[in-house]
Amino acid sequence: MPSKPHSKTPKVGTSELYRPIRIVPLHPGKAKAAAPQVPPKLTYRNGPLLTSVQVFTIFWGATWNDAPQNALLPKINEFFDFILSSQLLDQLAEYSVPNQAISHGVLIGTITLTTPPPGKTVDDSAIQNLIQQEISAGTLPASTPNTLYFLFLPPGVTVTQGGSASCQVFCGYHDAINNSIFYAVMPYPSCAGCLGGVADFDALTSTSSHELCEAITDPIPGQGWYDDNNGEIGDICAWQTRTLGGYTIQLEWSNKVNQCV
Ligand SMILES: [Zn+2]
Structure with missing residues (x-):
């Protein structure tokens, strides 16, 4: 892969803006992912957590109404129905902090936005604008401290974020608009690096679970549970x-048992 996002380190003493890791990297392929050079340990940075996450899924583009994506769409929503009250959320409880106990979440709704994405490439800034506009228009529910908008892009659309692109550097990410509107972006896994050798649906549930757990434990990247050397809970x-x-x-990384579980 052209760049290793996980090797980025803050440049202390320079004016360069350091942004904490918030992406799913490409699959390492046949090479085994390198073991972390510094033993992982998430530490809490005093920011908010999504204690009972309310997921709203957004499928962008009319082609979500076409085969084969139209078969995938309800399956993705069923996945969220299941996973948000599953053992995966239970295991995140070890990252509860005083007054912020992490418990189960719920899928509160879904929408297919038939307005087409602006082009073959969509920048994160356009996604942030879209989410804000659709909230203002009432198409999306208003954001609460627990709302997480999960945006899925159609096949053939590349997302750019932080100067890098989906399928070149990342397979998904999460972030916060104005530190208060939480969202995750899932480009369609149309490349080997984001399929990781499995079917489209399995790649999407894998990367979605990665971003879901990160959005819960670190909704404002770097201000929740974070590891300066290894990133967020899913990156490790x-x-x-x-x-x-x-x-x-x-x-996902567990501080308690000191391994991925
Ligand atoms: Zn990540």
């Missing part, structure tokens, strides 16, 4: 997967 275990309820999900 990127592309290590297991099956839960028949779904492919990613392992």
Whole structure:
């Protein structure tokens, strides 16, 4: 891969803006992912957590009404229905802090936005604008401290964020608009690096579980549970997967047992 996002380190003493890791990196392919050079340990930075996450899924583009994506769409929503009250959320409880106990979440709704994405490439700034506009218009529910908008892009659309592109450097990310509107972006996994050798749906549930757990434990990247050397809870275990309820999900770092679980 052209750049290793996880090797970025803050440049102390320079004016260069350091942004904490918030992406799913590409699958390492046949090479095994390098073991972390510094032993992982998430520490809490006093920011908000999504204690009972309310997910709203957004499928952008009319092609979500066409085969084969139209078969995938309800399956993705069923995945959220299941996963938000599953053992995966239970295991995040170890990251509860005083007055912020992490518990189950719920899928509160879904929408297919038939307005087309502006082009073959969509920048994160356009996604932030879209979410804000659709909230203002009432198309999306108003954001609360627990709302997480999960935006899925159609096949053939590349997302750029922080100067890098989906399928070149990342397979998904989460972020916060004005530190208060939480969202995740899932480009369609149309490349080997974001499929990781599995079917479209399994790649989407794996990367979605990665971003979901990160958005819960670190909704404002770097201000929740974070590791300056290794990133967020899912980054440490990127592309290590297991099956839960028949779904492919990613392992997540546990401080408690000192491994990916
Ligand atoms: Zn990540």
